[in-house]
Amino acid sequence: MQIRDLYVGVRGREILRGINLDIERGERHMLMGPNASGKTTLALAIMGFPQFKITRGEIIFNAQPLNNLSIDKRAKMGIALAVQAPPKVDINFGQFINEIEAKFGKSTEPVEKAFPQEVEHFKSRNLNDGLSGGEKRRSELLQILAMRPKFIILDEIDSGVDIDSLKLIGEILDKRQESMLIISHYRHISNHLKVDKIHILGFGRILVSGSSAKILDGLERYGYKKYLKRLGICKECPSKECVVVK
Amino acid sequence: MTFPDWYLKQREKARKELKFAKPSKYGVDIPLQDYLREGKETGKVDGLKKLDKFTQERLEIVGERADEQFRSASYLQQDNLVTYLKIIKKALPKGVVVMSTDEAIKEFSWLKDYYFKIIPPNLNKYTTFINAYSKGGIFVWVKKGVSVEFPVQACFYTKSSNYVQIPHNFIIAEPYSKIHLLSGCVPDKKCTNSVHIAATEVHIKEGAEVSFTMLHNWNADSQVRSNVGIKVEKGATCISNYLLSSEVKNLQMYPTAILERDARAVFNTMLFCCGKSQVDAGSAIYFNGEGSRGEVKTRALILDNSRCFMRGNLSANKKCFGHLECRGLILSKNALGKAYPNLSGSQDAELTHEASMAKIKQEELNYLMTRGFSKDEAVSLVARGFIDLDIPGLPPAVNNYIKRVIESTTKRGI
Numbered sequence: 001m002q003i004r005d006l007y008v009g010v011r012g013r014e015i016l017r018g019i020n021l022d023i024e025r026g027e028r029h030m031l032m033g034p035n036a037s038g039k040t041t042l043a044l045a046i047m048g049f050p051q052f053k054i055t056r057g058e059i060i061f062n063a064q065p066l067n068n069l070s071i072d073k074r075a076k077m078g079i080a081l082a083v084q085a086p087p088k089v090d091i092n093f094g095q096f097i098n099e100i101e102a103k104f105g106k107s108t109e110p111v112e113k114a115f116p117q118e119v120e121h122f123k124s125r126n127l128n129d130g131l132s133g134g135e136k137r138r139s140e141l142l143q144i145l146a147m148r149p150k151f152i153i154l155d156e157i158d159s160g161v162d163i164d165s166l167k168l169i170g171e172i173l174d175k176r177q178e179s180m181l182i183i184s185h186y187r188h189i190s191n192h193l194k195v196d197k198i199h200i201l202g203f204g205r206i207l208v209s210g211s212s213a214k215i216l217d218g219l220e221r222y223g224y225k226k227y228l229k230r231l232g233i234c235k236e237c238p239s240k241e242c243v244v245v246k
Numbered sequence: 247m248t249f250p251d252w253y254l255k256q257r258e259k260a261r262k263e264l265k266f267a268k269p270s271k272y273g274v275d276i277p278l279q280d281y282l283r284e285g286k287e288t289g290k291v292d293g294l295k296k297l298d299k300f301t302q303e304r305l306e307i308v309g310e311r312a313d314e315q316f317r318s319a320s321y322l323q324q325d326n327l328v329t330y331l332k333i334i335k336k337a338l339p340k341g342v343v344v345m346s347t348d349e350a351i352k353e354f355s356w357l358k359d360y361y362f363k364i365i366p367p368n369l370n371k372y373t374t375f376i377n378a379y380s381k382g383g384i385f386v387w388v389k390k391g392v393s394v395e396f397p398v399q400a401c402f403y404t405k406s407s408n409y410v411q412i413p414h415n416f417i418i419a420e421p422y423s424k425i426h427l428l429s430g431c432v433p434d435k436k437c438t439n440s441v442h443i444a445a446t447e448v449h450i451k452e453g454a455e456v457s458f459t460m461l462h463n464w465n466a467d468s469q470v471r472s473n474v475g476i477k478v479e480k481g482a483t484c485i486s487n488y489l490l491s492s493e494v495k496n497l498q499m500y501p502t503a504i505l506e507r508d509a510r511a512v513f514n515t516m517l518f519c520c521g522k523s524q525v526d527a528g529s530a531i532y533f534n535g536e537g538s539r540g541e542v543k544t545r546a547l548i549l550d551n552s553r554c555f556m557r558g559n560l561s562a563n564k565k566c567f568g569h570l571e572c573r574g575l576i577l578s579k580n581a582l583g584k585a586y587p588n589l590s591g592s593q594d595a596e597l598t599h600e601a602s603m604a605k606i607k608q609e610e611l612n613y614l615m616t617r618g619f620s621k622d623e624a625v626s627l628v629a630r631g632f633i634d635l636d637i638p639g640l641p642p643a644v645n646n647y648i649k650r651v652i653e654s655t656t657k658r659g660i
Contacts, residue, residue, distance in 0.1 A: 091630075147617060
């Protein structure tokens, strides 16, 4: 996945201003950033949600430009998104998983194996109907695994999830070979899921990148504002170059 | 055997009253005098598999299995005539009587006490018309404590054009018995300008359970009036499922259940309104017994230039619990849906309702598209999920047919 100088606007308001990001095959990148910094906007722009208009730059996946492709075409190319707030849909969950499997071919590793109890529990229910926060995350994960994806975007997969479930989700994902973009506010999932690179998004750009846990330590110790300031980045003086933390 | 005097007199009286019968409260008026009451002469059928392939396919889409697997009895009425009636001995236990209503009237004098005792015969001109001229209809009588595992299947097939089919059906479930009637109504594809006017009276006695599934698939110029009355006695259960799976010129039905103490009724109505259909459908429950419970759930997919009026009425005068749901999903600009939920209850009654009339949200479509489904496929998935009834005993042919119809029609609705 290559993102080049990406500008994205929503209803005429520019949210992302010059995102550059390279995620190699099999790599896992963690994207962090304060509220409203544009993390979800980036995820939905990669997926092709029409209300997120790309005004400049491009997104390339497997050497193919995505800018003009519809959501479903991107999904068929192997991009799978676990959304943060999935809507309730009048479709039986079990039937929906069957439909996904019919489209993408049944995986040799059945999705039920990931969360056997959940699959049974969800089967009789409609999609995202009456699910708790943690259940919604597991439901999302089951759906995207059924898609046999190549590139997974996890938008706050750790939100509203208890410690045990987070461990389980992390361990399941850690065994996967797919490339991943993990969007999160917290470092906890990285305790169970090995991450190759960490990025901090702010002011519409990637401000900080690195493979070091120092970023996570710094964030935890100082919070976004102070940590960025320590690196010489602030709203009034946004550095033009991304700071690389080694 | 001949018809008893009470029956002949009642018919004679109804024929005189017909001139003055009041029109139905709902639905457009059908000039019944313009339609033939005598159909084509049709010989008896040796077996459903002996029917030509085309007719078998028509029967299949309203749930009738030609192989009769997972069925306890089969009934086929073509126009006026009962052309096939088979008891599957292995599946139908002793203590169950399945026959045509005309024969039952001749054989059981006590049927007088059930005849038009739930549906008022002078409710409107259609009920008066049935009282005056009914022909055929299925009669199912389950004796005390007898439980039937597989459904009894009944099919009402119209072959003649400009013809009115007038069956009067009965289900009488004695105390603690259990039965499922799967009834399908379908005209021949070549049949034009047909009318189907039916009455179904369901008596469910103490502790008994009746499931009544009605599947309708009409021609675009068919007109339908279905009158269903259900009496659910103490501790008994009624589960009524209805599916309209085709275009119809106009259709009106308002099945009504009267619940006694601790009785329960569930109405699931799924309407597929397309083309120029004018559909006026819903259900009503009268909670007359303490501790009674009931649920009315009506869902409609409304597209093309169709008009769909969904009605629901819960009326209670005792401590009870009832819920009413009317939901329409509008898939075309020119389609129109209206919901009329009505609740009336005393202080002890707990009655709730929800009604909605909406199009598919873009948010839902985008979400499904993230799973690799095109917009057309996503609409079809939502539409199928929306009217998914999960009726037990339906052959895969029905579900496949619904899937096919929705896939082909939702595309033009987007």
